[in-house]
Amino acid sequence: xxxxxLIAIGLLLAMPAKAATFVLVHGAYQDANAWGHVVQTLxxxxxxxxxxxxxxxxxxxxxxxxxxxxxxxxAVMRTITTRREKVIxxxxxxxxVVISAVAEAIPERIASLVYVSAYLPKDGQSIMDLSLADRxxxxxxxxxxxxxxxxxGAVAAPDRAAVFCGDCNGAFQAYILQHFQPEPLRPMxxxxxxxxxxxxxxxxxxxxxxxxxxxxxxxxxxxxxxxxIRSYTMNTSHSPFFTQPDNLSAILMAEVGR
Numbered sequence: 443x444x445x446x447x448l449i450a451i452g453l454l455l456a457m458p459a460k461a462a463t464f465v466l467v468h469g470a471y472q473d474a475n476a477w478g479h480v481v482q483t484l485x486x487x488x489x490x491x492x493x494x495x496x497x498x499x500x501x502x503x504x505x506x507x508x509x510x511x512x513x514x515x516x517a518v519m520r521t522i523t524t525r526r527e528k529v530i531x532x533x534x535x536x537x538x539v540v541i542s543a544v545a546e547a548i549p550e551r552i553a554s555l556v557y558v559s560a561y562l563p564k565d566g567q568s569i570m571d572l573s574l575a576d577r578x579x580x581x582x583x584x585x586x587x588x589x590x591x592x593x594x595g596a597v598a599a600p601d602r603a604a605v606f607c608g609d610c611n612g613a614f615q616a617y618i619l620q621h622f623q624p625e626p627l628r629p630m631x632x633x634x635x636x637x638x639x640x641x642x643x644x645x646x647x648x649x650x651x652x653x654x655x656x657x658x659x660x661x662x663x664x665x666x667x668x669x670x671i672r673s674y675t676m677n678t679s680h681s682p683f684f685t686q687p688d689n690l691s692a693i694l695m696a697e698v699g700r
Contacts, residue, residue, distance in 0.1 A: 480690055554644065577661075614681075648671050
């Protein structure tokens with residue numbers, strides 16, 4: 443494992459000069475702006491970066507009731523297929539399932555998948571399946587809420603900052619509370635179809651976060667137990683792009699040319 447204290451210096455020194463294209467996909471309850479500091483750092487180091495809003499998030503105002511996992515997948519695919527080169531596709535949290543679906547559809551367009559404290563599914567699993575399997579998370583029936591029509595859901599407001607960024611400073615916790623978006627439920631329950639021939643052949647890396655309360659460290663380890671998956675460890679909560687953006691950027695750049 444590569445400890446966070448060594449990442450910023452050690453990985454930057456070992457980094458290849460080659461530029462790459464990154465596509466960054468936010469997790470649940472957030473939008474593309476969560477990647478702001480990482481986008482800046484990657485761009486300053488000569489890389490091309492696209493951080494996208496999934497449908498129903500940020501500036502993408504698609505109605506929540508109409509959305510499925512396929513809508514998320516296709517939105518990411520449209521971004522990737524506008525590029526000639528292969529991309530390093532990065533997913534946070536629930537979007538680990540999204541980037542997996544993309545890799546199944548267009549494996550030839552992806553240089554590597556990077557899961558940042560994210561769900562890493564097996565064939566036939568959904569975001570909800572993976573969440574319910576995590577006995578160590580701080581999201582429970584006591585703080586999970588849905589609307590009357592069961593189309594959107596969210597963690598109760600008093601627990602949001604602590605669950606998703608307990609190690610954030612006050613400014614970032616305020617940002618999370620201000621920009622928190624209830625999540626469409628249908629994409630969470632849709633099951634992803636994956637094959638060894640397509641998804642299984644795409645190189646993968648996993649960024650473990652040891653203080654995570656949204657996806658427990660034990661559950662992260664269980665999902666990413668395959669020895670072929672490159673692994674990095676950060677001593678952060680679920681949101682390392684807020685608390686250690688330089689270290690996270692260094693990890694992503696270490697994937698260039700792998």
